[in-house]
Amino acid sequence: MNVSQTCKIEITKSLVSKINAVDFENLSFGSVFTDHLFECDFKNGEWQQPVIKPYAPFLLDPSSRVFHYGQAIFEGMKAYKDGSDAIWLFRPDENFKRFNKSAVRMAMPEVPEEIFMSGLNQLLQLDKAWVKKGSGNAMYIRPFMIATGGGVIANPSTEYKFMIILSPVTSYYSGEVKVLIAEHYSRAANGGIGAAKAAGNYAAQFFPTNLANKAGFQQVIWTDDATHTMLEEAGTMNVFFRINDTLLTAPVSERILDGVTRKTLIDLAKSENINLEIRPVLVSELIEASKNGTLKEIFGSGTAAVVSPIAGFSFQDIYYELPKIENTVALQLKNKLTSIQNKLEEDKFGWTVKI
Amino acid sequence: MNVSQTCKIEITKSLVSKINAVDFENLSFGSVFTDHLFECDFKNGEWQQPVIKPYAPFLLDPSSRVFHYGQAIFEGMKAYKDGSDAIWLFRPDENFKRFNKSAVRMAMPEVPEEIFMSGLNQLLQLDKAWVKKGSGNAMYIRPFMIATGGGVIANPSTEYKFMIILSPVTSYYSGEVKVLIAEHYSRAANGGIGAAKAAGNYAAQFFPTNLANKAGFQQVIWTDDATHTMLEEAGTMNVFFRINDTLLTAPVSERILDGVTRKTLIDLAKSENINLEIRPVLVSELIEASKNGTLKEIFGSGTAAVVSPIAGFSFQDIYYELPKIENTVALQLKNKLTSIQNKLEEDKFGWTVKI
Structure with missing residues (x-):
């Protein structure tokens, strides 16, 4: 380039x-x-x-x-x-x-x-x-x-x-980020414009995000509009879930933005030998993993948000708190990413371009 | 008012x-x-x-x-x-x-x-x-x-x-209007903004409508985004179907605009003793009715389009021509509507407001 x-x-x-x-x-x-x-x-x-x-x-x-x-x-x-x-x-x-x-x-x-x-x-x-x-x-x-x-x-x-x-x-977000998992409102339709960075996709989220804010949550994690069973993305971030030592993130689709930070974190995770699965992630498995203690982290990724750890999520009026752990994968990936972006370490991927 | x-x-x-x-x-x-x-x-x-x-x-x-x-x-x-x-x-x-x-x-x-x-x-x-x-x-x-x-x-x-x-x-449309029934692209998501007259809803339709135009169709009739089995609305019009002597139109929802002309035509149809059912209309029943000769008319309704008869529709690459009939319900309702709007006949509904 x-x-x-x-x-x-x-x-x-x-x-x-x-x-x-x-x-x-x-x-x-x-x-x-x-x-x-x-x-x-x-x-x-x-x-x-x-x-x-x-x-x-x-x-x-x-x-x-x-x-x-x-x-x-x-x-x-x-x-x-x-x-x-x-x-x-x-x-x-x-x-x-x-x-x-x-x-x-x-x-x-x-x-x-x-x-x-x-x-x-x-x-x-x-x-x-x-x-x-x-x-x-x-x-x-x-x-x-x-x-x-x-x-x-x-x-x-x-x-x-x-x-x-x-x-x-x-930085974009400051303070703790808690999210609400969408049960009624949606961000994108099958065959719609969810994968485009179209202005209209954002205003559509303001009303449901305002409702979430009033309930004490900073962001919404959107689910598929037909069944609300699959976790998709947050309004300005793609989302990663860590269950045990495996990172999960949804595949990009017509409904999900192909985030540059998302694909960068995927490459970094591979290079750091972190297990990663790109597949539909179900709300039910998130709840299950939270209940049985295998859910370790959730974080968002985006140009503005960089890597943004999530403290907990709510679904069907139940709040699920994430464990407070040291040495998170979120922090590991964020440090790696920002070191490359700021030219503090070698960019073996060829991602940085001098102007 | x-x-x-x-x-x-x-x-x-x-x-x-x-x-x-x-x-x-x-x-x-x-x-x-x-x-x-x-x-x-x-x-x-x-x-x-x-x-x-x-x-x-x-x-x-x-x-x-x-x-x-x-x-x-x-x-x-x-x-x-x-x-x-x-x-x-x-x-x-x-x-x-x-x-x-x-x-x-x-x-x-x-x-x-x-x-x-x-x-x-x-x-x-x-x-x-x-x-x-x-x-x-x-x-x-x-x-x-x-x-x-x-x-x-x-x-x-x-x-x-x-x-x-x-x-x-x-008038808005001139000439014959042929429509394509959406099989992949969609206008609105469940829990989305389809019922709002939001600017972004319209630009989202331009690309699929351009594809339809290139194939010789003036408009797209949108279907539900999850299954593409239910007929919803055209981009700038609600849609009515006449099978035998019954008019059918989809109920308004989060995905379908609550059109003023649509609700006016519903009232006029009742007042004219035309059978009318407001219920989900399936693509399959439209095809079936076209094949067995019971599909008599399709027309769109909207402020810009007024009442716009549709000459035929395409689905899965098959074109279904509507019969050319005299004394259509579309024309009957259009004449009634425009006579009231232009104060050529009494407005017993109280719809017209002098400024």
């Missing part, structure tokens, strides 16, 4: 940087943005001149399709600064491929690789002072595409805007 | 009307908008001063939640001008109630009735020259709400914009 600089981008620099006004010690996830953004419009059947310009609001017609029919997709990525101030991306090819997979499913045009990668590279170069080094620090990268064409008729837009915005972050 | 004028709206009139540039004989559905729009913002936990102002693009931050997480809902309504130039809405209370039902499901604030109804009323008053009389002519009304709050973190926005825009229209 080559993070190319070949694409000619028109650059307009910000006159004044906002960086000195930012408290990097107290960042609220995804709320602070850097000085610039990358933008490329699609119209008349082709991608137009890409630009980098000062981060600012932009104009949209009230009839833009993104408002009415939800044609909108995104990716979540991170960049890391190493000890010698070099900036590294982590598996950007995976995010690029998934972005275009989402585009196809949502009937949107695919973004050419050179536009995606050049935009990423040159934007990060320009705003590199915003990428902070040190444990937990990262630049969260949000490539996204929206339908900008006008008209209140339910068919695909002919015009789109692809953008990349950057937000310096620390 | 009272379309009140009590809400104080700040009105800024357009200096020049665009109306003379519009060819009302050749309108492309949903592509022309009137001179003004209604807007009301929600922030700091409350609805702000509502305004009517010239229709124009508006500014949004690139991190607005509507772009990233798809918090967006809408309604489709129509207004009609009668022979004496009075303007009438059709069951606006139903659209208002459904709008707020959608809002709740998408974790958005409910719009107060006086804001919704006053906005509708005063906007239509101001742009009344744009409402044309005569068969097929109507003002399509698009109330919608989007999440405008910034931040790339997957939780509900604290800021929203509610807008109403108006588009003069004639």
Whole structure:
């Protein structure tokens, strides 16, 4: 994978940087943005001149399709600064491929690789002072595409805007994470868009997640919508279960996002000789394992969440507490992952790409 | 239901009307908008001063939640001008109630009735020259709400914009409508957002609908996602089937939109003494009825589509042609409905509301 600089981008620099006004010690996830953004419009059947310009609001017609029919997709990525101030991306090819997979499913045009990668590279170069080094620090990268064409008729837009915005972050979840296992609400349908990073998949989860929050749970683990017997994913994370010394995680499907952190943890687990099974995981076996003491860990994985241990789960109004153990697999994998991402240890997988 | 004028709206009139540039004989559905729009913002936990102002693009931050997480809902309504130039809405209370039902499901604030109804009323008053009389002519009304709050973190926005825009229209579908019955792709999950008029429900259908279009079909009739054995709805219409002299339509559910035209046709069918059963309709019984000659009609219903007869359907690569019959129930119900909407006959149901 080559993070190319070949694409000619028109650059307009910000006159004044906002960086000195930012408290990097107290960042609220995804709320602070850097000085610039990358933008490329699609119209008349082709991608137009890409630009980098000062981060600012932009104009949209009230009839833009993104408002009415939800044609909108995104990716979540991170960049890391190493000890010698070099900036590294982590598996950007995976995010690029998934972005275009989402585009196809949502009937949107695919973004050419050179536009995606050049935009990423040159934007990060320009705003590199915003990428902070040190444990937990990262630049969260949000490539996204929206339908900008006008008209209140339910068919695909002919015009789109692809953008990349950057937000310096620390960790996503803080504090203990307890989850509720879904018994009624669902995230995705068979033959639906669950595997796409489509905007609409997320808003759909807000109401049931609010209900979970009110009951004292931070997240929902979604189950299959037809039977609610199979554990699928949490809203912003894939999920791993450790029963005895075996890690279990659901196979990706039309309903489950093919998470980059998920596939990375699978590779790391193999390399660390951890037993791992990729197969449907039943709610009933989780309950059973919790009751008989063989359930050791549950953790979520995602670009924003990294590896997020789960303290307990609720199902049918019964709360199952996870044991508090030392030297968890979650921590082992997280340390391995973040060491590679932060260039603290050798990347024998070739996942990290210098910009 | 009272379309009140009590809400104080700040009105800024357009200096020049665009109306003379519009060819009302050749309108492309949903592509022309009137001179003004209604807007009301929600922030700091409350609805702000509502305004009517010239229709124009508006500014949004690139991190607005509507772009990233798809918090967006809408309604489709129509207004009609009668022979004496009075303007009438059709069951606006139903659209208002459904709008707020959608809002709740998408974790958005409910719009107060006086804001919704006053906005509708005063906007239509101001742009009344744009409402044309005569068969097929109507003002399509698009109330919608989007999440405008910034931040790339997957939780509900604290800021929203509610807008109403108006588009003069004639009919939605022209020409013969053939449909494909869904065998793999799906519109909605059990426990999902299929019953909400959420923007994301529509973009999800574009890709499978494009596939159907390429195969020569204008629309898809969606089936339940778990078994694909039950007929549910088309993307922008509910669906009715006539077997012998009985009309069949699926019950509304979490997966099926509670269509205003659907419920109106049900009432009209009862009033016309047409046999009607509201129950799950199986793909298998449709095939069987087509084969044995008892399947007489299929038609869609919706605000945009009104009553749209279907010429034939395909399932498992076999095309089933509907018989060409005179005096269809579709036409009988359509004539009844449009006569009431256009005030050509008495509205004994109390559905029409003068503005």
